[in-house]
Amino acid sequence: MSNIFSNKVNDTQAFTSLLPIFAFIKPYKLMVFYALLALLVTAGVNLSLGQGVKFVINNGFIAGSESQLKTAILALIVLITLLAVGTFSRFYLMSWLGERVSADIRKAVFNQVIKLHPSYFEENRSGEIMSRLTTDTSLLQSIIGSSFSMALRSVLMLIGGLIMLLVTNLGLTLWVVACVPFILIPILVYGRKVRVLAASSQNAIADIGTYAGEIIQNIKVVQSYTHEEQEKASFANEVENAFSVAKNRIKQRSLLIAIVIFLTFSAISVMLWVGGTDVLEGNMTGGELGAFVFYAIMVAMSVATISEVYGELQRAAGSATRLLELLNITSEIETPEDPKIIEKSHSxxxxxxxxxxxxxxxxxxxxxxxxxxxxxxxxxxxxxxxxxxxxxxxxxxxxxxxxxxxxxxxxxxxxxxxxxxxxxxxxxxxxxxxxxxxxxxxxxxxxxxxxxxxxxxxxxxxxxxxxxxxxxxxxxxxxxxxxxxxxxxxxxxxxxxxxxxxxxxxxxxxxxxxxxxxxxxxxxxxxxxxxxxxxxxxxxxxxxxxxxxxxxxxxxxxxxxxxxxxxxxxxxxxxxxxxxxxxxxxxxxxxxx
Structure with a gap:
């Protein structure tokens, strides 16, 4: 079988292989601009919410002023409204972009496949090609329309959150920064395992589709030879193999997320202990601690999201590689650049x-x-x-x-x-x-x-x-x-x-x-x-x-x-x-x- 369906990429290639996909995004620069604008607005509003929490605690609860509390709550409601509108715009625009690009990739791949020389289909199973046309493009749609947006937002929130942590309290921020490497290491280690298992899972799913398609296409032969039970058993075996591969992938990905969450919130717990001590000793206000906790959780959730999206991007890298190799195949049967004209013949x-x-x-x-x-x-x-x-x-x-x-x-x-x-x-x-x-x-x-x-x-x-x-x-x-x-x-x-x-x-x-x-x-x-x-x-x-x-x-x-x-x-x-x-x-x- 051709190596286009078994190609594996290393960590460096994992993301560079996605770069050619941006050629399909380029025609929709205006939609990308609006989506990024909505992304920046929502990120800014999210970061502002921490200051809103600080304002509510210091000027409302601690100061005991009902009017100041009311003003603070109204300010929070305004920020939350902006966040809702921005989130709607970001989600709609990015989802639209994902669907549009996925449709364009499907058309490009089909237009390429339909003109390939017949001998290509002797060496590659049509069921596997169709799986790439449907399954792989659907995965890319999910990445562009959802995961990529989540990754950008999380990166912005991570950077912005760290900056706000530094502004709020330098000492506590050092605790957070010191914990980041311990969180990134399992992301890199388990992310690689997830990528390899994801590629195997995609191939197993393609095998299922190919097998089922062949049986359904020849259903009269199957029933004529009364092979229904044998085919049920064979198909069940294919499905169980795919499930076994998927189970390993899910296990590694779940372990990755669990480790990241454990390390992240353990770091937050330590930070709360140190920060609570500072509040009791009068070194910081309750509002500052509340804002710091808010930003720390924001940073933690951003890291957790990045770890989850990392696995998705690894899967997408494999899909993009297979699709792009399909697009780069040159047909052995093509029209010459300067074809001759067929003259009328009489013999x-x-x-x-x-x-x-x-x-x-x-x-x-x-x-x-x-x-x-x-x-x-x-x-x-x-x-x-x-x-x-x-x-x-x-x-x-x-x-x-x-x-x-x-x-x-x-x-x-x-x-x-x-x-x-x-x-x-x-x-x-x-x-x-x-x-x-x-x-x-x-x-x-x-x-x-x-x-x-x-x-x-x-x-x-x-x-x-x-x-x-x-x-x-x-x-x-x-x-x-x-x-x-x-x-x-x-x-x-x-x-x-x-x-x-x-x-x-x-x-x-x-x-x-x-x-x-x-x-x-x-x-x-x-x-x-x-x-x-x-x-x-x-x-x-x-x-x-x-x-x-x-x-x-x-x-x-x-x-x-x-x-x-x-x-x-x-x-x-x-x-x-x-x-x-x-x-x-x-x-x-x-x-x-």
Missing amino acids: TIIEFKDLDFYYPSRPSIAALQSINLKIPMGKVIALVGPSGAGKTTLFELLQRFYDPQSGHVLFNNININELDLDEVRQRMGMVPQHPVLFSSDVWHNIRYGNPSATDEEVINAAKLAHAHEFIEQLPEGYNSFLGEQGVRLSGGQKQRVALARAILKDPEVLLLDEATSALDAESEHHVQAALEKLMQNRTTLIIAHRLSTVVNADLILLMDKGQIIAQGTHAQLLNESRLYKRLCELQFESAIT
Whole structure:
């Protein structure tokens, strides 16, 4: 598995890895300014409350003046009102910023992932990628919208509180300052443990999502083999593993917070004893002690908050690292900087020249070897051969999902590596043997071939694919939701919807991975008639499993073990190739006359 999901950062990198996230915050400088302004106001008001407490005690309680007490209480109420308004503004603005930045990061990551080369997804599980897209971005949202604000506020309160402590009583402040190193040491030690365990916890959660997604996606297979109990046990094991990791993380984090609180309030208790002695001896007033206690608690709570946020920032550092590495991945299949223009051709449209190809996940096994082939414009080419012969691989190279290790794929006499990637793919229409439908309605699934198509054009494409009749019988017709991967349709119905999508795209080159294989005899007859009309004046490559497709082809390519071992018409190959004759007997139901 790629190391993007197991990368660990040290303490120095923990925070520097978060710095690139600020690039996503930069467009919202005004909101950041208002949020920081609200933060400064609330911090200032909080610090002023200590002086309010001192004023109440000295001028109200000790002086015994009711009017002064009233004035002091009113002043406190004003400060508390300002604190409430400032806190609302700070919380709203920072939460808005966190949600906005999280949304922007999600879009950036998705935009990056959706254009990556297919071989990347062979090496990295889609479930883990989705976990980073959702779980990691949610954690960053929490950090930016809440934890980061808390950290800034706590730092301000810590600095301001220490200054006010010095102003109030220098001697007692030395007690507080002397205790700070003893509090920071466990923060650094246990914070590192929390970060490591947090990364493990994130990976365990990703494993749960990947496992559950695979089982749910293949639920019919699970139930058909009555593996429900086995899958329950396996999933429970995954969950318990994640819980075990999370339990260790929670234990370390709880221990960190407990130690900080114990040390902090122990220091305050000692300070109270020393300060109380000073009050009894007349060295300081009760109001000064009250204000000092207020600031000391403020400093203690700030340190406790920083220790808690530190662990969150450590977790966020790992998330940011994984997300940023996803954003920095360069796709191996890209449009050249200065793509060539595809000129109109009247002869050969596709050529495979001295082509060798190995899948990245199987680098020692040749998927295609020494392929040399010219496909004239407007012709129907049938690809036949046993499973694993390389038929589908030719389709994938033609659409440039992969680049060959040697040789070239030419389109209108131009290497497709030199052409605009989108233009190449827009000129081709693919109907796979196992069609892919999206969790949406019929309109969306057919219109995927041409998003700008009108309703009338969509319906006409459905009619040509012989899908209109069954679509009209669905509960809501073309507005019917088809379920995940079109689960509400039969195999033949899904294939006809996919065929309608290709018809709507109206491509120059039609790629059919036996598009009629899941149809009954009557539907196949109608769809085949529609295909024959669609294939007129259009270059068509068909991976064939039925005789009706083979006999009508202009050229048949017989493939085996990644090579083209024979080519010709149906009659020629029957006479010249024993493998072709045997395939006809096996795959084409002995209809070889």
